[in-house]
Amino acid sequence: MRCFRSFAALAAVLISCCTQTAFAEDRDFEFSLRADGKLECRSDTSLPYVSSEPLESALSLPKSITNSLELDKRIQRLGKKSHSQESVSKNSKRKSSRLKRRIRKLKSLSLKLSQRCRELAETVSPTNSVETLSGTLKVIITDRIDSSHHSDTYLQLASGAIIRLEGDLEALDLSGINSERVQITGRFLDTQSTEPSFQVQAVKRIVAGASQRTLQLDGTRKQTIGFFFVQVGNKPPACSSDTILQNMFRNQNSVNALFESSSFGNLSFMEDGDGDGNPDVFSRVYQIDGPTSGDHFLEWERKAKAAIGNEVLKRFDHVVYIFPTPPALGVDWAGRADLACMKSSWQCMAMLLECTPRVLSHELGHNVGFGHAWRDMNNDNVIDPSEEYADLSSPMGSGYDWNIPHFNGYHKFLAGWFTPFSGSVREIRKSGEYRLFANELHPENVDGVQLYKVYDSARHHWEYLSYRRNLGPWKLADEYRNGATFHVPTESFATQYMHTFRDGESHDDSLVSKTTFKQVSHTENSVVFQISIPNNPDTEAPTVSFLNFSLWDQPFEFTAGEMLPIEIQARDNDLVQKVVIKVNGNVVTQIPTAKSDKYEFVLDTSLLPAGESVVEAIAYDMWDNSKSLSARFLRKDTPQRSWHNAENPLDV
Ligand SMILES: [Ca+2]
Ligand SMILES: [Ca+2]
Ligand SMILES: [Ca+2]
Ligand SMILES: [Ca+2]
Ligand SMILES: [Zn+2]
Incomplete structure (x- = not known):
């Protein structure tokens, strides 16, 4: 499941989803084995079920198979192989019967797991109907001794009660974690235990009249x-x-x-x-x-x-x-x-x-x-559990030996630690030669940039460029020093380490992103590099539209306290960076790049003033081209000025 976190891997997953074949006819459930060893069962007619315990070893899937689709494919492939072996020689007959035994075994495993899914569905009471809760998201990270990690996601209700969320949580947008209200739809799985759990089907933000969150930790x-x-x-x-x-x-x-x-x-x-x-x-x-x-x-x-x-x-x-x-x-x-x-x-x-x-x-x-500091050690575009802490240039990785280095440039930026020092963080939009000062130095003593952002238009992500040095007791492993270091941030506040350059080393990405990079020289405190990027390649603004109500000339009428779900579609020739939602001129939330082009939220009208309110959705692409669209809302209890009142010339 972790593979969803990198763009390349996401693309691979999307492709494999599209080529999916129908599941085996004798099965009501499609199942998969989750990273935590629990069985997840899905059907067309209900929400997914997840077993409360990891699968026992007798039912474990063959190596490299994690779900029913892959199991079906394996059975099919073995079937074809066994046909081709039939009636040739004694040797191949033996092979064929071995294959048949293997197929029988896999088929029986498939049936047993389907049966387990049916049992699971039956133990969940049918009275557990789909319902909607609202609260704030809370995540607790567990750091395991074997260098893997686990995160539990909870919904904290207004009452203070905490409910564990289950389901496709990789798809959860965590940007508003702890500080925004969300509305989740799903079903209670287990209300008996001291820790009730809830199967999530959909999550939407709740936005209201006033801004309820700080986007960054500004100030001392x-x-x-x-x-x-x-x-x-x-x-x-x-x-x-x-x-x-x-x-x-x-x-x-x-x-x-x-x-x-x-x-x-x-x-x-x-x-x-x-x-x-x-x-x-x-x-x-x-x-x-x-x-x-x-x-x-x-x-x-x-x-x-x-x-x-x-x-x-x-x-x-x-x-x-x-x-x-x-x-x-x-x-x-x-x-x-x-x-x-x-x-x-x-x-x-x-x-x-x-x-x-x-x-x-x-x-x-x-x-x-901060999430973890990842490093894809084997370059397969997937962060395995063993790679979750593999970037030793941050305490959010495993640290270097027993020394601890400073936090990395992106994480400092995320925390707002550069914010008070203007000019410390810059975007690179033009080709040229640049100097970058060490991430460790206090910006007050530095007359220059300590973190560069470079947009990779081929991979649709920002790369963060920093330079590292040892400072006092804060020490780094050698490979992270003496060169410009690239990190790519992830949706779960983690960073993925890409590379540290050496003097004279260059990277020519001109075929893919038209960008080339070359490190020129370095001293203890700074590095100089040349970068060649295409001139502002995107001048086309995104498109934005409301999906679930039309924009009439009249404002949309609501009753005070109503929760109005609002769906927005935003698209761009490159990539939508974010959709900012303003209510009556105040920014109330911003929704980062959605995997689909749909940006959804729920408008809590209880905090809207009497009379008319304006909800504005502004979509930005990666180059800050933007497009805005507004909708008017009117509280029903206020007498509406009708269009045929005096000043309307049509009324004559
Ligand atoms: Ca004290
Ligand atoms: Ca890997
Ligand atoms: Ca400075
Ligand atoms: Ca664009
Ligand atoms: Zn951790």
Whole structure:
């Protein structure tokens, strides 16, 4: 599933979807094995079902097969092969019967998995009808010891209740995570458990009269952070308060020093944020009774919260729990954190099962809003779990040895850390020779650019170009230094590392994107390169239209409080970069590039003023050509000025 994240892989998936054949006749369900080992079943007549446990090994699919379609193909291919082997020689007869045995085995596996899907469908109560919920999206990232990761997506309702979302979550747009309301349609799967789950069918943003979100973390932030040590059963926490105090605040290369240096003073964590004269790394060990086997992190968190008490917890922007080590708890992860919680007013959570600067900086990086630092080590355009942390030039990768480097250029940009320093980030639109200063230097001391954005018109994405150096305790592996480094951002706030150039090295992409790049020279603080790109290749503005209502001369009438779904279609000769939604002149949301050309949201009219309101959709392409379209809305309770009132000349 992870392959959806790169454009090339997405194209490959789209192509393979289009050549899909009908599923086997004797099967009501199409099934697939998810990355987490669970079985997902789809049919034409219902929402998908997902098994609550990973498949047992007896039912596991052959290697390189992940779904029913591939299984069918394999069976077909073996069938053809066995026909061609028949009635030739003794040897091929033996081969043929071996193939037939293999086919029987695969067919029986296919039937068993279909049967499992039917059982799954039956255990979900038929009264669980499709319904619509609204709330905010919340994502918790789990960093596993084996360098793979897992993310859980939740909907937090206005009541505070948290519901785990299941389904095709790769398609979820996370740009408004934690700070925007969304409306989701789907069905409850399991309401009995302490963690109810909901199968998602569709997600739409809710927009209203006023802007409800900050797009970036602008301005200086001094965060309060409380560290709490929790014993689970008889298992003690992973480290002492002294270890955290040193690693977080007091060592020369402390995690707080890393954030202060990386953010150019925009973000720091306070050792005594509640101002009572004592560090907020609490030496007391809180005791919870378990469970001590299996991964029950929500339950541990709930019990730890109860033991600590809300009076204490509420003083902090970030609450960090230190639980027992992974082997003591019998779990496969070392850290876990809320993603992008700093974008909202919500309290941030992180859990540590290891107290190293590496894990600590990584989890707090998730709190800021950073995804992982990927690197496609084998260049197959797919990020495998083992490649999820493979870019060692960022704490969001695995870090280099036990050193931690600064966060990378794109992530600094995402956090708004360059924002106060004008001229630090520039787009390259013209061919020429450019100088780029090191990502690590404080922009106040730099008279020049520290992050370049280059648009690749063939691959339809922005590439971020930075230059790295060692600075104080913040050290990089050699291969990331002495050259211009390219990163491509992903939809889940991750970055994909592309390449670090060397002096004299060039890349000629003129056949694909008409762009060539050559590194000229470097010093410790800067690199010089030449780039040749076509002159503004796109002057054609996107088209934009409303799909689900027509633009009459009259405003669209609504009753106050109504939730109006609005569908917009935006297309471009190149690529739609975003669709910005304004209500009465205020930007209320922006929707990034959609995989289809449909941009949907729900207008919450309860926050619209009396009288007429204007909703404007502005589509931008990658070159900032834009096209805007407005629709008028009128609250029914206000008397409508009719067109045949006096000043209308037609009324005579
Ligand atoms: Ca304190
Ligand atoms: Ca790969
Ligand atoms: Ca500067
Ligand atoms: Ca265009
Ligand atoms: Zn992580």
